[in-house]
Amino acid sequence: MDWFSLRSNDGADALTTDEIKDFRFDGAPLPLMDLQRGIRKPAVLEAALSFRTVYRPEGADRPYEDAVGVDGLIRYKYRGTDPDHPDNRALRVAMNRRLPLIWFFGVGTARYLPTYPVFIIKEEPNELQFVVDAVSRGALGADSALEETVKRYITVETRRRLHQxxxxxxxxxxxxxxxxxxxxxxxxxxDAAHIIPDRDERGIAAxxxxxxxxxxxxAALDSHILGVRPDYVVEIRDDLLHEVDGPxxxxxxxxxHGERLMALPTARSERPDRALLEVAYGEFRAAG
Ligand SMILES: [Zn+2]
Known part of the structure; x- marks a missing residue:
């Protein structure tokens, strides 16, 4: 984690696969990412060390299979369909021992954004997937040897980055x-804007x-210049409506002002949640 923090501007910048290959442990090269497979488990370890989500260009036909659930948590698909595949077992070991992992998210060809530490917090066998979070419930209790080394990396920022x-x-x-x-x-x-900001506990990444x-x-939404009513109609703050300025x-x-949203998801379940809009619209009204 120290090694990544130095090279990735504390996890904010993506690294190339060549840069990631440079990692050495006790003087010997130790690959942190498996370029052939999604899940990396060094032979000397029983648990997985990292897992990878490959880059898909925006607008690609196939959306991310690893998706965000209704609880806002990331899902990571099994390798294949066999829960007992060695790679899946290696992730399960990390889950059971509450060990930290690195998640490499592909942001371009041969470019990955490392997010760390992340934890596998549970498994959804029917959907053939694991659930990932930036905190492991109970992993950092008083009896955990990981506490000192890992805790300082677990920040709100990591959690936000995990979902972004x-x-x-x-x-x-x-x-x-x-x-x-x-x-x-x-x-x-x-941008992908949050209706309820992600610093708020209701601000789920769904x-x-x-x-x-x-x-x-x-920017207009975040600064309450623009509001969206629960019936998907846009409102502009009153004082701006009387200004005279450029295009x-x-x-x-x-x-x-007064117009309906021009683009909405086709799937009803993906459209803006009216209860969340109600809360955000209330704040827009109060600010104006
Ligand atoms: Zn626009």
Missing amino acids: PIFRATVIRAYNTRCAVCALGHAQLL VRNGLALCKIHH MLRYGLQER
Whole structure:
């Protein structure tokens, strides 16, 4: 974890597979990632050391199989369909012993964002998957030898980072790479915004707490310049409606007032949750 923190700007930046290959333990090279398989288990260990989610370009036909559940936690699919495959067993050992793992999330060709420590907190055998979180319930109790070395890496930031890449990919895909407010269709200018911020405990990283928004509309939502009613109608803060200024104010904000969202997910279960919108809209009204 120290090694990664030095090289990845405390886990904020992605690394290339070549950079990841440089890791040495006691002077000997020790691969941290398995480039052929998803799950890395060094022969000298019984538990897995890392697992990997491969890069899929935005708009790819096949969405992430490793997805976020309704509880906001990441799912990691078994290798194949045999729960007793050695790779699946290695993840199960890490789960049972509450050992920390590294999750490599592919963000481009041969580029991975390492998130650490993460823990396998439970298994969903019917769905052939494990559940991943940034904290392991009980792993860091007084009897845990891991406490000193691992605890300092477990921060709110790690938890946020764990959810961010899949949340983004899932939300952008659900909105067909369109801003919900203005329908702008350029991935580079789009964010996956939270309806309830992720610092709030209700701010789960599920699609129904998300909106694909362009940079301007994301900032406008977060600063309460723009609100979304539970019936999916956009409102702009009152004082901005009377201002006279350039095209961004006029077309981008004022003319969106009273209009319905322009892009919504096809699947009903992926559309913005009306109860969450109600809470956020209440805050927008109170701020205005
Ligand atoms: Zn927009």
